Each structure stands twice: as C-alpha cells, then as structure tokens.
Amino acid sequence: MSSIDTSRVPIEQFDQLEDAAAEISPEMLDLVHALTVSVRAGAQISAFALTDIYTPSEAAERLGMSRTHIYKLLDRGVIGHDRVGRDRRIPGVEIAKFETQRQQERRELAEKFAHRQRIENDALDELADLL
Known part of the structure; x- marks a missing residue:
C-alpha cells in the first residue's frame, strides 16, 4: 500500500x-x-493493489468498519476470503468488489428515494391543480 x-x-x-x-x-x-x-x-x-492480501483487521480498517462486522460478512460469504490454517486472508480484489457493490447499492437507494420524492411532488402538483 x-x-x-x-x-x-x-x-x-x-x-x-x-x-x-x-x-x-x-x-x-x-x-x-x-x-x-x-x-x-x-x-x-x-x-492498494488488488493482488494484495489482507487480514480481517486490515480489511476492517480499509473499509471503515469494525473487525467484528468484517467477520460477520466473511461468515455470510458477502466478502470472499481464504483460510490459512485458522486464520482468514482477504484478497484485495474481494475488498474492491465489496466496496463497489456497497457504492452501487447506495446509489440505487438514493435514486429510489429521489424517484419516490418526484412521484410525491408530482401527485401534490396534480392535487393543487385540481383545487
């Protein structure tokens, strides 16, 4: 890095x-x-290079979340990882995939709320026109 x-x-x-x-x-x-x-x-x-390998602690720091939360994501298969004995190692490419997906979901959620707000505003405009 x-x-x-x-x-x-x-x-x-x-x-x-x-x-x-x-x-x-x-x-x-x-x-x-x-x-x-x-x-x-x-x-x-x-x-960081996508070929770098990270510990869960390093991944948590990079993603700005707790180590406990990273372990939950690893256990659910949300972030791909490899086991080295008892330890887990996370390829940089998996961190990048997770972050890309997280940004995509945030963008979609923001668009969904913006669309909903437009629909509400249009409905209010139509009601105002009727009155």
Whole structure:
C-alpha cells in the first residue's frame, strides 16, 4: 500500500475537477468525489493493489468498519476470503468488489428515494391543480 501526499494539492483545483466530473461515468464520479472529500478534510489517501492480501483487521480498517462486522460478512460469504490454517486472508480484489457493490447499492437507494420524492411532488402538483 502506498500513501499519496495531498498537502500540496491546491484545493481550488478540486472545484474544477468536480465541474469536469459531471461528464464522466458514475463510477469515476464516485472516485473523484471520494478523493475530493478526503483531501478537503485533510485525510491521507492510500492506494492498494488488488493482488494484495489482507487480514480481517486490515480489511476492517480499509473499509471503515469494525473487525467484528468484517467477520460477520466473511461468515455470510458477502466478502470472499481464504483460510490459512485458522486464520482468514482477504484478497484485495474481494475488498474492491465489496466496496463497489456497497457504492452501487447506495446509489440505487438514493435514486429510489429521489424517484419516490418526484412521484410525491408530482401527485401534490396534480392535487393543487385540481383545487
């Protein structure tokens, strides 16, 4: 895993980057948004190779959740892993798959609620027109 020094990145350039992001795919937009939020908050950015292998503790830290929750996800088969004796090892590609799925589900949920709100607003507009 390598860390990227973000201390010298001009914050103003992220505004330009976000404007340009309006014309790119949702996945790339998620990436740009996550980077922008993290850098503006002063967070250190790290990258990892999909071929790296992680312990449950390392995976939990990377995903921002508790080790206990990671073990529950491993037990249910939500995150693929291998056993090495008694220990579990999680390939980086499995962490990436899980995170991609989690972002997709969040996006779908947000779209579902936005659609529901539009339907409610349209119904209220129709009622207002009738009155």
